[in-house]
Amino acid sequence: MSENILSLLKNNGANGAATSNVGNFGEKAAANYLRKRGFEIVASNFRIPIGRNRKGVQVTGEIDIIALEGETICFIEVKTRTSDDFASPLAAVDLRKQRQILRTARAYRKTFGLLKSKYRFDVVSVVLNGKKAPKIEFIKNFWDEERFKKKAWQDEFRD
Secondary structure (H helix, E strand, O other), X not given: OHHHHHHHHHOOOOHHHHHHXXXXXXXXXXXXXXXXXXOEEEEEEEEEEEEEOOOOOXXXXXXXXXXXXXXXXXXXXXXXXXXXOOOOHHHHOOHHHHHHHHHHHHHHHHHOOXXXXXXXXXXXXXXXOOOOOOEEEEEEEEEOHHHHOOOOOOOOOOO
């Protein structure tokens, strides 16, 4: 496996292609990791329109892996890095990314009639360590929908 990592990193002339190959490798490694732990992979790189931005341009959301763990739908973001010297791959799953995945997951659940199903948001971090096997970290329930729910305005002046 480590030879595959090196070939991915060395055999790409364009930086964008190398980044894409690293990401693809990480997603495959994450899917294998999840399968070995009993997850059933339902979809990968799921894309669906989720609305429009402030300029009126169509926005498409993507979820790296959608899997089932028992009865729970798991929406899984995979972050792959060649090194974690600067920062953990988890740092890239910021609030903006979480909100985008949340909107995409809602569209998925609505499209397939799964609005009442149990679900959660997980993250898999993959760090390619040169010639060593990749370091894979799985975090269940990395975030939940609660933080994005709008709080009802309360009338402070009401008696």
